[in-house]
Amino acid sequence: MRVKICGITKPEQSVAIANLGATALGFICVPSSPRYVTNLQIQQVVQALKGMPVDLIGVFASTTTEIICQAVEVGGLTGVQLHGGESLEFCDRLGQQLPEGVEILKAIRVKAATDLEQARDYRTVVDTLLLDAYHPGLLGGTGQTLDWNLLREFNPGCPWLLAGGLTPENIQEAIAQVKPPGIDLSSGVERSPGDKDLAKVAELFFKLKLSVNCLSERA
Numbered sequence: 001m002r003v004k005i006c007g008i009t010k011p012e013q014s015v016a017i018a019n020l021g022a023t024a025l026g027f028i029c030v031p032s033s034p035r036y037v038t039n040l041q042i043q044q045v046v047q048a049l050k051g052m053p054v055d056l057i058g059v060f061a062s063t064t065t066e067i068i069c070q071a072v073e074v075g076g077l078t079g080v081q082l083h084g085g086e087s088l089e090f091c092d093r094l095g096q097q098l099p100e101g102v103e104i105l106k107a108i109r110v111k112a113a114t115d116l117e118q119a120r121d122y123r124t125v126v127d128t129l130l131l132d133a134y135h136p137g138l139l140g141g142t143g144q145t146l147d148w149n150l151l152r153e154f155n156p157g158c159p160w161l162l163a164g165g166l167t168p169e170n171i172q173e174a175i176a177q178v179k180p181p182g183i184d185l186s187s188g189v190e191r192s193p194g195d196k197d198l199a200k201v202a203e204l205f206f207k208l209k210l211s212v213n214c215l216s217e218r219a
C-alpha cells in the first residue's frame with residue numbers, strides 16, 4: 001500500500017519516516033500553512049534522504065504553474081499535489097509544463113457524494129486523486145475525517161489516496177471500511193504542526209501490518 005506522510009519540515013525526521021516504511025513524503029508549499037517550507041528547505045530534506053526510494057510531493061493551493069515548476073526544479077520534487085480550486089484546464093496545462101514523469105495528484109475536499117463525481121472528471125488530466133475532508137475555513141491538515149460511507153463504491157479508474165484525519169487509532173477501521181489503494185496522514189502523526197511524532201509514525205506502520213495480515217487472512 002502507498003503511504004504518504006505529509007507536512008515534513010525536518011531532514012532527520014524525513015529519513016526516520018522513510019526508514020519506517022513511508023513510500024511518499026509531502027512538503028507544504030502553501031505560504032499560509034503552519035507547515036510551510038521554502039524550496040531551499042525542501043532541497044535540504046531531499047539531500048538528507050540521499051536517493052532513498054521515496055516519492056517527494058510538493059503540496060500547492062491555487063497558485064501559478066510557474067511557481068509549481070520552480071519548486072519542482074529547485075526542490076527536486078517527483079510529484080505535485082494540487083489542494084486548492086484548480087480547474088481541469090489548469091491541471092492539463094500544468095501537465096504540459098512539468099518535466100516528463102512528474103506525478104500530478106489532485107486533492108478533492110469531499111462534502112457530499114457529488115464531489116466524488118467531480119473527482120472522477122479529473123482522472124484524465126492527473127495521475128492520482130486524493131480525497132480529503134471538507135473544512136469551511138482550512139484547506140488541509142485539518143485532522144477531520146470525511147464520511148467513509150460515501151466511499152464504499154468509490155472506484156475512479158485511476159490510483160487514489162485516502163486522506164483527512166487519519167491516525168494510528170482509526171487507520172485499521174478506515175482500511176477495513178474503505179479499502180483505499182493508498183493513504184495520506186499529516187496532523188494525526190505529529191506533535192505540533194510540522195513536527196512529526198516518530199512514535200506515532202511507528203505505531204501507524206505497526207497497525208498497517210496488522211491490517212494487511214487481517215485482509216490477506218480474510219481473502
Ligand SMILES: O=C(O)c1ccccc1N[C@@H]1O[C@H](COP(=O)(O)O)[C@@H](O)[C@H]1O
Binds near residue numbers: 139
Ligand atoms: O497540512 C497543511 O497545512 C495543508 C495546508 C494546505 C493544503 C493542504 C494541507 N495538508 C494536506 O491535508 C491533508 C490531510 O491532513 P490531515 O491528515 O487531516 O492533517 C493531507 O493530504 C495534507 O497533504
